[in-house]
Amino acid sequence: xxxxxxxxxxxxxxxxxxxxxxxxxxxxxxxxxxxxxxxxxxxxxxxxxxxxxxxxxxxxxxxxxxxxxxxxxxxxxxxxxxxxxxxxxxxxxxxxxxxxxxxxxxxxxxxxxxxxxxxxxxxxxxxxxxxxxxxxxxxxxxxxxxxxxxxxxxxxxxxxxxxxxxxxxxxxxxxxxxxxxxxxxxxxxxxxxxxxxxxxxxxxxxxxxxxxxxxxxxxxxxxxxxxxxxxxxxxxxxxxxxxxxxxxxxxxxxxxxxxxxxxxxxxxxxxxxxxxxxxxxxxxxxxxxxxxxxxxxxxxxxxxxxxxxxxxxxxxxxxxx
Numbered sequence: 255x256x257x258x259x260x261x262x263x264x265x266x267x268x269x270x271x272x273x274x275x276x277x278x279x280x281x282x283x284x285x286x287x288x289x290x291x292x293x294x295x296x297x298x299x300x301x302x303x304x305x306x307x308x309x310x311x312x313x314x315x316x317x318x319x320x321x322x323x324x325x326x327x328x329x330x331x332x333x334x335x336x337x338x339x340x341x342x343x344x345x346x347x348x349x350x351x352x353x354x355x356x357x358x359x360x361x362x363x364x365x366x367x368x369x370x371x372x373x374x375x376x377x378x379x380x381x382x383x384x385x386x387x388x389x390x391x392x393x394x395x396x397x398x399x400x401x402x403x404x405x406x407x408x409x410x411x412x413x414x415x416x417x418x419x420x421x422x423x424x425x426x427x428x429x430x431x432x433x434x435x436x437x438x439x440x441x442x443x444x445x446x447x448x449x450x451x452x453x454x455x456x457x458x459x460x461x462x463x464x465x466x467x468x469x470x471x472x473x474x475x476x477x478x479x480x481x482x483x484x485x486x487x488x489x490x491x492x493x494x495x496x497x498x499x500x501x502x503x504x505x506x507x508x509x510x511x512x513x514x515x516x517x518x519x520x521x522x523x524x525x526x527x528x529x530x531x532x533x534x535x536x537x538x539x540x541x542x543x544x545x546x547x548x549x550x551x552x553x554x555x556x557x558x559x560x561x562x563x564x565x566x567x568x569x570x571x572x573x574x575x
Contacts, residue, residue: 255310255341257349260299261292268301271309275336279571281312285449286569290314290333296438299334300349302342311342313350316565318359319438322430322544323556329359329432329540331565335367351541360539361564371539379538379547381554382517384562385530389510392501395528399494402527403487408459410491412499415454415466417445422456422463427485428518428559430547443468443479443563449574453500457483457492465489467496470563472573476500477513479563486520489559493521494528515562517553536562 260268265284272281280286291299297316304310314333319326332350337343347370351358360371372378389395403410421436433439443452450470457465465483469476476497483489497512504510514530516522526532538553538560547556562568 255305255345256303257345258301258303260287260301260312262288264301267309268299268312271301271312271336271338275312275338276334280566280569281334283449283571283574286566289444289447289449290316290566290569294441296441297333300346302337302345310339311337311346313346314566315350318432318565319434320430320432320544321426321434322558323546325544326434327357327544330356331359331361333566335363354541356542357544358541359565360537362536362567363539368537368539371541374541376539376541377543377548378550379540379543379553380535380550382515382536382538382560383522383532384534384536385514385516385522385525386511386533387528387530389497389501389512390507392498392504392507395501396495396498398528399491399498402494402524403491406487406491406524408487408491410464410488410495411458412467412492412495413456413458414499415456417454421466424462424464424466424482425484427483427489427557429557431482431559432564433480439468439480443470450569451575452479453503455492455496455499457488457496459488465492467493468563469496469500470568470573471500471503473575474509475511475513475572477563477568477573478515478561479568480561482559486518486557487524490518490521490524494525513562515560517558517560519554 299314302311316331318329445452455467468480470479
């Protein structure tokens with residue numbers, strides 16, 4: 255069995271393997287593979303071949319920079335971990351963790367994967383909620399956001415952020431977050447992609463940019479991909495107004511849903527005031543938690559700011575243009 259770092263020339267073989275194992279359809283999409291793996295300076299898709307050069311295992315590994323209480327580091331996010339044999343499964347796992355020298359992150363994943371992680375003594379963190387609401391009027395959402403913010407004593411506005419604009423160096427109101435470099439942020443949520451639509455929104459208060467929100471705008475669903483800012487209330491309000499702004503680009507909202515994921519209790523409280531309902535929870539698992547992130551409440555107590563569109567999450571066909 256041999257390992258190869260995949261490129262576009264392997265697409266047909268990857269697609270055939272994906273037809274057997276990948277129910278989400280990512281391995282069957284060349285545009286996804288190009289953006290997330292083949293052309294990505296932060297991620298690779300590794301394939302394992304048997305003696306007949308047939309694919310028997312895949313493992314995608316993305317290096318995600320994070321910041322946490324002034325410290326910087328990298329998590330290694332695993333994706334598209336599939337194996338046709340036990341040997342391929344063990345080999346792909348060893349590659350991902352490099353025998354536990356890497357700090358690895360799972361966010362979501364199959365029951366089979368999590369059974370494996372628990373057996374390997376990974377640490378689990380709860381508290382990440384997914385919230386959803388239906389929407390049929392961008393103007394009503396904007397008005398509702400304004401009312402909520404007024405009651406909280408805040409006056410938040412939004413504006414478009416172009417892909418080539420510099421990212422404002424606003425004060426960080428959260429202890430930790432992912433995609434902590436401008437380069438990784440601009441690559442992962444590139445607004446010029448042909449197959450998926452990302453829209454960037456500045457969050458403004460008193461004439462100053464105090465935050466940033468990025469939205470994944472699919473045909474029938476818009477999801478908050480990323481957000482950051484000076485404090486949870488400013489960000490949460492800016493996200494609501496940002497949703498209203500990007501939804502204004504749609505001609506028909508009759509079958510539209512908007513989705514948020516977060517582990518920030520303060521932001522979740524604001525969004526629930528805007529009629530978002532908790533629909534599910536998502537689990538983090540880490541093989542080597544960073545110092546200070548030690549228990550199931552650490553994500554919320556220590557003010558981590560994590561949105562839903564991390565790794566290959568939300569890179570699914572329902573979000574494709």
